[in-house]
Amino acid sequence: xxxxxxxxxxxxxYLGYRFHGWQKQPNLKTLHLMVDRxxxxxxxxxxxxxxxxxxxxxxxxxxxxxxELFLKHEIDDKDYFLKWFNYNLPQDVRAxxxxxxxKEFNIIQHPKVKEYIYLFAHGExxxxxxxxxxxxxxxxxDIDVMIKGAKLFQGEHNFKSYCYKATGNGLYTRTxxxxxLIENKEYTASFFPKNTYMLRVRGEGFGRNQIRxxxxxxxxxxxxxxTLDDITASLQEDSDIAIDYIAxxxxxxxxxxxxx
Numbered sequence: 401x402x403x404x405x406x407x408x409x410x411x412x413x414y415l416g417y418r419f420h421g422w423q424k425q426p427n428l429k430t431l432h433l434m435v436d437r438x439x440x441x442x443x444x445x446x447x448x449x450x451x452x453x454x455x456x457x458x459x460x461x462x463x464x465x466x467x468e469l470f471l472k473h474e475i476d477d478k479d480y481f482l483k484w485f486n487y488n489l490p491q492d493v494r495a496x497x498x499x500x501x502x503k504e505f506n507i508i509q510h511p512k513v514k515e516y517i518y519l520f521a522h523g524e525x526x527x528x529x530x531x532x533x534x535x536x537x538x539x540x541x542d543i544d545v546m547i548k549g550a551k552l553f554q555g556e557h558n559f560k561s562y563c564y565k566a567t568g569n570g571l572y573t574r575t576x577x578x579x580x581l582i583e584n585k586e587y588t589a590s591f592f593p594k595n596t597y598m599l600r601v602r603g604e605g606f607g608r609n610q611i612r613x614x615x616x617x618x619x620x621x622x623x624x625x626x627t628l629d630d631i632t633a634s635l636q637e638d639s640d641i642a643i644d645y646i647a648x649x650x651x652x653x654x655x656x657x658x659x660x
Contacts (some may be wrong), residue, residue: 407503408469408478410485411496411657415461417532417650418492422455431456431493435467438488442481447472453507453657454514457609459649461533464496466657468507475500513577514606515656518599518615518647519584522622527591534587534596535651541622543581543597549621549631550581550599553614557635561643562614563607573637576603581618587653600655609646616645 412435420428424436432452439448449470456462475481478498485495521530522537530536553576560572584598599615617634620626634641 403472405503406471406474407501407505408471408475408498409501409505409507410467410469410482410498411464412467413461413463413465413494413496415492415532416456416459417461419458421458421460422452434490434493438485439469442484442488443471451507453510453512454654456652456654457649459532460652460654461650462654464656465654466507466659468501468505511604511660513602513604513656513658513660514654515600515602515658516606516611517586517601517653517655518611518651519587519596519653520599520615520619520647520651521593521596524593526593529589529591530593532650533653534592535648537619537622539623541619542624543622545628546618546622547581549618549628550579552628552631552635553579553601558637558639559607559610559635561634561639561641562610562617564609564613564646566607570607572607574603574605574607576601578602579614611652612647612649613643613645615647615651617643619647620645 414431419431422431424430424432436450439450451468453466482495482498519533520535520537522539522541525538526534526536556573556575558572559574560566563570563572566572579601581597581599584596586598601611617631621631633639634643
């Protein structure tokens, strides 16, 4: 007899600084491992399966991402379930919401928009407490030219130069809906330096380390090591330019996950 399935979409957030990314790996503490351990405990060993919409790398955080929970039994009280889930999660992971979805929903294939931000400061040594979410560039940066450079990424381009270990077989033509470098007013703390900045990027899909490579190019631009013309050239269809600086992971945050 076929067992009925139940499907739930759960939004979560986490600080990724002490984790080796989302995906389970042998002998490493990962977010998927901790989340599944918590589900196994609160579900008392009953069947479950989880999928995530956006797998983050080591030390990358998420203000909002989503997982799909598959069960063979219905959750009677979703509010209580969410509260009990949070009670047992580690303190650097929090569940935000839960809703039931139908079997046609596929968290991987469902159209969605992801918004990433990258937080940074420059020109001074910052308080050590900044390290989990704010990258410090000790050199002085030309923020004005970096603002112009960020706009060059907006639209449809060939992002092969901004994909880690790109091969000849990948699909590198992607569309970025918006890309801007602005003063950071969204994430603040008493120990942050006076001036901090944010790269905000929104699109449907990104290649491996794409945002960090884009940020790396902007840092090099701010230092005067490359020009705006170099970034323009790197986005051309026939570009064979290799971007060789990946910005540190800890400044990157998956900020929003919007399902269409």
